[in-house]
Amino acid sequence: MVIEDGQGGMPSRDIILIRHGTTAWNLEKRYLGHTDIGLLPKAEQELSLLREELSSVTWDALYCSDLLRCRQTLIQIAPSQAGQAKLDPRLREIDFGQWEGLTYDQLKDNPQYRDWVDAPQKVTPPSGEPWTAFAARIDSFLEESLLSFTPILYSRNTDMPKIAVITHGGVIRYMVSRLIPDQGFWDTQVIPGQAIKIRLDGDGESWVGTRLTFP
Structure with missing residues (x-):
């Protein structure tokens, strides 16, 4: 069954944005962008409640950042459907360049860093990813995967199409601001x-x- 609104006749859909589990760098409050490290050893325990909450959900589409910490999260929370997920590098966190692995305390006296904190849309970390490039790749994913009319989503008799996106904190913040x-x-x-x-x-x-x- 396709759910339609009363205005444009476009089907509704539920999007679940999931941030990956905790890494060592998260605990140490280090900037973690494209550096490909995994979850802490207790990831299964940390993600057990989320896995239970999602256990009865059959996803119509499942997307995941291709970085290890997101792929490990996917396996923990959706083990039966993990093989159906589409890994997409557009869902990576922003690349912090030379600030990767550094902490606020290490950067707080850097004038360029302070400018970036105040206006990340205007300031780029040294050797990092410009905001325009970060936004463009996520916009591309949104338009292609979440905001388009995708017939495959409505091929089954479901109450409401459900889409999961396993990604990173900055990506989720940006998606929420767009949606x-x-x-x-x-x-x-x-x-x-x-x-x-x-x-x-x-x-x-x-x-x-x-x-x-949620849930």
């Missing part, structure tokens, strides 16, 4: 292993997102 009106990048706080649920409803020829209680 929900009046949400800024820093308005969303998401901890490792947390899931955020968004309902997307068609509004004419566009989508409007609403944050829902």
Whole structure:
């Protein structure tokens, strides 16, 4: 069954944005972008509640960053469907360049770092990824995978198509700011292993997102 709104006839869908579990660098509060490290040894225990909450969900689409910490999270929370997930490098965290692996205390006296904290859209970490490139690849993923009408999502008799995206904190903040009106990048706080649920409803020829209680 396809759920349609009363205006544009576009089907609704539920998006679950999931941040990967905790890594050693998360505990040490180090900037972690493209560096490919795995989860802590107790990941199974950390993610057990989320795995239980999602155990009854059959995903219509499942996307995952190709970095190890996200792939390990995927296996922990959706073991029966992990093989169906699409690994997508566009879902990687922003590349912090020369600031990868450093902490706030190590960077706080750096004027360029302070400028970046105030305006990450305008300042790029040395040898890092410009904000425009970060935003462009996530926008590309959103338009192709979440905001397009994808017939495969509606091939089964489901109450509401459900899509999971396992990715990184910065990516989730950006997605929420794009999907929900009046949400800024820093308005969303998401901890490792947390899931955020968004309902997307068609509004004419566009989508409007609403944050829902999870689960």
